[in-house]
Amino acid sequence: MKVLSAGEMGLADRRSQELGIPEIALMERAGVGMARVILERCAPRRALVIAGGGNNGGDGFVVARELHRAGVEVSVLPVKEEYTGSPGTNLRILRNLGVRLIGPGELDAGLGTAEVVVDALLGTGVRGAPREPAAGLIGKMNAASAPVVALDVPSGVNAETGEVEGVAVRAGLTVAAHAVKLGCVISPGREHAGENVAVDIGVPPEADVKPAVEWTTAGTLRGLVPRLREPAHKYSAGTLLVVAGSRRMTGAAEMVVRGAQRAGCGIVFLATAGSAAQSLDARLTEALVSGVAEDRGGSMASGALEDILQLAERAAAVVVGPGIGLGQERRELVEGVLRGVEAPVLLDADAVTVLAGSEALARRTAPAVVTPHAGELGRLLGSGAREVSERRLASARRAAEEQGCCVLLKGSDTIVVEGERASVNSTGSVALATAGTGDVLSGIIGALASRGIEVYDAARAGAWAHGRAAEIWLERTGWPRESLVATDLLPHVPEALRELE
Numbered sequence: 001m002k003v004l005s006a007g008e009m010g011l012a013d014r015r016s017q018e019l020g021i022p023e024i025a026l027m028e029r030a031g032v033g034m035a036r037v038i039l040e041r042c043a044p045r046r047a048l049v050i051a052g053g054g055n056n057g058g059d060g061f062v063v064a065r066e067l068h069r070a071g072v073e074v075s076v077l078p079v080k081e082e083y084t085g086s087p088g089t090n091l092r093i094l095r096n097l098g099v100r101l102i103g104p105g106e107l108d109a110g111l112g113t114a115e116v117v118v119d120a121l122l123g124t125g126v127r128g129a130p131r132e133p134a135a136g137l138i139g140k141m142n143a144a145s146a147p148v149v150a151l152d153v154p155s156g157v158n159a160e161t162g163e164v165e166g167v168a169v170r171a172g173l174t175v176a177a178h179a180v181k182l183g184c185v186i187s188p189g190r191e192h193a194g195e196n197v198a199v200d201i202g203v204p205p206e207a208d209v210k211p212a213v214e215w216t217t218a219g220t221l222r223g224l225v226p227r228l229r230e231p232a233h234k235y236s237a238g239t240l241l242v243v244a245g246s247r248r249m250t251g252a253a254e255m256v257v258r259g260a261q262r263a264g265c266g267i268v269f270l271a272t273a274g275s276a277a278q279s280l281d282a283r284l285t286e287a288l289v290s291g292v293a294e295d296r297g298g299s300m301a302s303g304a305l306e307d308i309l310q311l312a313e314r315a316a317a318v319v320v321g322p323g324i325g326l327g328q329e330r331r332e333l334v335e336g337v338l339r340g341v342e343a344p345v346l347l348d349a350d351a352v353t354v355l356a357g358s359e360a361l362a363r364r365t366a367p368a369v370v371t372p373h374a375g376e377l378g379r380l381l382g383s384g385a386r387e388v389s390e391r392r393l394a395s396a397r398r399a400a401e402e403q404g405c406c407v408l409l410k411g412s413d414t415i416v417v418e419g420e421r422a423s424v425n426s427t428g429s430v431a432l433a434t435a436g437t438g439d440v441l442s443g444i445i446g447a448l449a450s451r452g453i454e455v456y457d458a459a460r461a462g463a464w465a466h467g468r469a470a471e472i473w474l475e476r477t478g479w480p481r482e483s484l485v486a487t488d489l490l491p492h493v494p495e496a497l498r499e500l501e
C-alpha cells in the first residue's frame with residue numbers, strides 16, 4: 001500500500017499532466033477503478049452518488065456511469081448548478097445516458113433505498129471545515145443505513161494530516177486514486193476512512209513522488225535488525241538496563257524485561273524498588289534484578305540515582321518509566337538519568353508524565369526517545385490529551401522539536417517522529433488496547449537500541465514488530481481480539497522480527 005499526502009498527490013498529478021496525460025484520463029482511470037472496487041466489494045442493486053463541485057465530484061460521475069453500465073440502479077446528486085472541465089464532461093455523459101440526476105428534495109428517498117452511498121463530495125481540495133450545504137450532506141450520509149464508500153478521502157477529513165475540523169463522513173471503505181492519502185491512516189481521519197484501498201490511475205513512475213512521511217512496512221525496515229553473528233556472547237547481543245516497577249506495580253517491570261528478552265537483548269538488568277525486587281527476581285529467571293532505595297510508598301526514591309547510574313554504565317541502552325510512580329522524587333530520578341546516562345534512553349509512561357515542565361529532556365544531547373500515548377504527550381506539551389488526539393502528527397512533531405528527541409506517539413496509528421523524519425506504523429490491531437502492551441513495546445525498542453540500532457529506527461521497527469506480533473496472535477488463535485493479554489505478544493515477537501531479516 002502506497003501512502004502520499006495531499007500535496008504529494010497534487011505534485012504527482014501535475015507531473016503526469018506535464019508529461020502529456022490529460023486530467024480527464026486520470027479521472028477516467030480513477031473512476032473506473034473505484035467503481036470496480038465498489039462492484040466487487042458491495043455488489044449493490046441500487047446506489048446513490050453524492051457529487052461535489054470539484055474533481056472528487058468528477059470521479060463520482062465516472063463511478064456513477066460505470067455502476068450504471070454494470071446494471072446498478074444509480075441516482076446522482078450533483079451539488080453544483082453548473083459544472084465545467086472534466087467533471088462537466090462526465091456529468092454531460094450521465095445526462096446523455098439518462099442516468100437519474102436528483103435534487104436535494106429527493107435526497108432522503110434516495111438515501112432510504114440505496115444499498116451503497118458513494119461519497120464524492122469533497123476530496124483533497126477541501127479547505128477548512130465543510131460549509132453548507134456540504135456539512136448537512138455529510139450529516140445525512142452518516143445517518144444513512146446503507147454503508148458509505150468514500151472516494152479518495154472521506155469528505156471533511158484533511159488528506160494531509162488526518163485532522164477533522166468540522167464534520168466528516170464516516171465510511172466503511174475508502175477507495176483512493178493512485179495512493180492512500182496520509183490523512184486516511186492518521187487518526188481521527190483513519191477511523192473515518194474505514195478500510196483503505198488504492199486504485200491505479202496511470203501515474204507513470206517518472207511522475208511519482210517519494211513520500212515525506214513513511215508508511216512503515218516490512219519492506220521499509222528490511223535488513224535493519226541485525227542477525228546475531230558468531231561468536232556472540234551475552235554482552236555483544238545487547239545489554240539493557242530497565243528502570244521500572246514499584247511495590248504495587250511489578251507487572252509493568254516484568255513485561256518490559258520480557259519484551260526486551262524476546263527482542264533479542266543479550267542481558268537485561270532491572271533496577272526496581274527494593275520491596276518489589278524479591279518477587280521480580282523470582283519471576284524473571286534470566287534477568288539481573290537489583291532492588292534500589294525506595295520511599296515509604298514503595299516507589300524508587302531519588303536516592304536510588306547513584307545505584308542506577310552505576311548499573312547504566314554496563315548498559316548499551318536504558319528504559320525508564322513503567323510502573324515507577326509519579327511525584328517529585330521520580331522526577332528527580334528521571335532527570336538524573338537523562339543527565340547522567342550517555343547511552344540511548346527510552347522514557348515511557350510515568351517517566352513521561354513526571355517530565356511535564358522539566359527542561360532535562362530538551363537539554364540532553366545524547367539520544368532519547370519518548371513513547372507517550374495522547375494523554376502523556378498532552379501533559380508533556382502542556383496542551384492536553386484532546387488537542388493531541390485531534391492533531392496527532394502536528395503534536396508529535398512539536399514535541400520532537402521542542403524536546404530535541406525522538407517521539408513515538410502511541411495509538412492505532414503509532415507515529416514516530418525525529419527531526420525531519422516521520423513515519424506511521426502499518427501493523428497492529430485494536431486488540432493492543434489492553435494493559436501492559438505498552439510495556440512490552442518499550443522492552444522491544446530498548447532491546448533494539450541496545451543492539452546498536454539508532455533510536456528512530458529502533459522505535460519504528462519496534463512498533464512494527466509489536467503490532468505484527470498482535471496480528472500473528474490473532475491469526476494463530478482465531479480468538480476474539482478482546483481476549484489478548486500483553487504477555488500473549490511475547491512468543492510472537494521473535495517471529496515478527498524474523499520477518500524483517
Ligand SMILES: NC(=O)C1=CN([C@@H]2O[C@H](COP(=O)(O)OP(=O)(O)OC[C@H]3O[C@@H](n4cnc5c(N)ncnc54)[C@H](OP(=O)(O)O)[C@@H]3O)[C@@H](O)[C@H]2O)[C@@H](O)CC1
Pocket residue numbers: 009010012013014026027030052053054055056057058059121122123124125126127128129130131132134151152153177201
Ligand atoms: N489530483 C489527481 O491526480 C486526481 C484527482 N482526482 C480527484 O480529484 C480530487 C481533488 O479535486 P479538486 O482539487 O478539484 O478538489 P475537491 O476535493 O473536489 O474539492 C473541491 C471542491 O470542494 C469545495 N470545497 C472546498 N473546501 C470546501 C469547504 N470547506 N466546504 C465546502 N466545500 C468546499 C470547492 O468549492 P469552492 O471552494 O471552489 O467553492 C470545490 O467545489 C481528488 O480528491 C480526487 O478525488 C482524480 O480525478 C484523479 C486525478
Ligand SMILES: [K+]
Pocket residue numbers: 056119120121122123150151152153154155
Ligand atoms: K470524498
